[in-house]
Amino acid sequence: MNPIPHDQLLGQLRWRYATKQFDPAKKIPAETWAALEESLVLTPSSCGLQPWKFLVIQDSALREQLKAVSWGQGQVTDASHLVVFAAKRENTPEDIETYMACIAEARNQPIDHPSISGFKKMVIETSNARPNLEWNARQIYIALGNFMTSAALLGVDTCPLEGLDPAKYDEILGLEAQNLATTVACVAGYRAESDKYAALPKVRFKKDRVVEYR
């Protein structure tokens, strides 16, 4: 356990902004990118199901295709890295089995251990009770929040992208056949010096968004 000072956290969160213009010449170093991928993998999710895949698109022709269905936003091709956040359309019995096997392996327990079979029952019931795609899509946004904050802590700029055509993304990336649905995307890299938005003050509602019941 090695926490950071409050001021350092808030300083980086204030430094973060939805970067409008990336410097295409500045690439995220491999070691930094590996840490950001690991932060994605470490994202918490409901029941621990991790109902997602993170598609890291570095192929430039593919980026051009995606840009065309992202309102032509320049960040899609200019940023160092592009991540498409895809949610499982459905939590299939196989998904749940794979997850249980992963727990058994991590904990060095047999798959039929009572603590695992009890948990499995709970996961199946919870999953059956919720519209899977929307539940999973919400979990994706935990990953997005964690990713943007983690990047800010490492001094990497990001911009989340909801302005895209999810069905076209699915088509281009062949996601439907994989039981996946594009939910949101996020680019990462370094702001261009010419980005005039970087210097604008952050706009936030102040205290009325936090209400204390004491």
Add this chain to the structure above:
Amino acid sequence: MNPIPHDQLLGQLRWRYATKQFDPAKKIPAETWAALEESLVLTPSSCGLQPWKFLVIQDSALREQLKAVSWGQGQVTDASHLVVFAAKRENTPEDIETYMACIAEARNQPIDHPSISGFKKMVIETSNARPNLEWNARQIYIALGNFMTSAALLGVDTCPLEGLDPAKYDEILGLEAQNLATTVACVAGYRAESDKYAALPKVRFKKDRVVEYR
């Protein structure tokens, strides 16, 4: 700009876990809590709309009432702090006006400045094109992800809570009349020494969740 080392970020993300048992005697210091509230306020959201309120429930009688509609989970009363994440049911014209006024104030521009009126048009169109409650609920999960990561960076334990009855929360807290809907909750504090789950290895799918298109 004062970034942290990769290892420190990943160390804190690995240290984080969905805390099952909190030490009721350990309270988050006021200064640390103020930083966590500020991290919530700094959360990014689509169009910057911040379509949420964060309700910090410190009243112990209210906590007991909420626990009863949260599957009786002990964390609801044991943790130092409880935050209910409530999404706007609808982005009303007044909400959008208030937001525009906030931008004008932050940027020291008149409300009828072309850059503000152009942006307002885009926000109204975007908001009209999406089912507001679900769109806003997804944004809430960005705040949840940011909050859990920020807390981990400060050495504060958290546990997200989806196992609750949102309609009962809304009733107890009088949220519907305020155009708000309970989406998720999260407790924060410090893990109890007796929490046997704290020592369990984290269960994560490895590389198959990150797919690289090169």
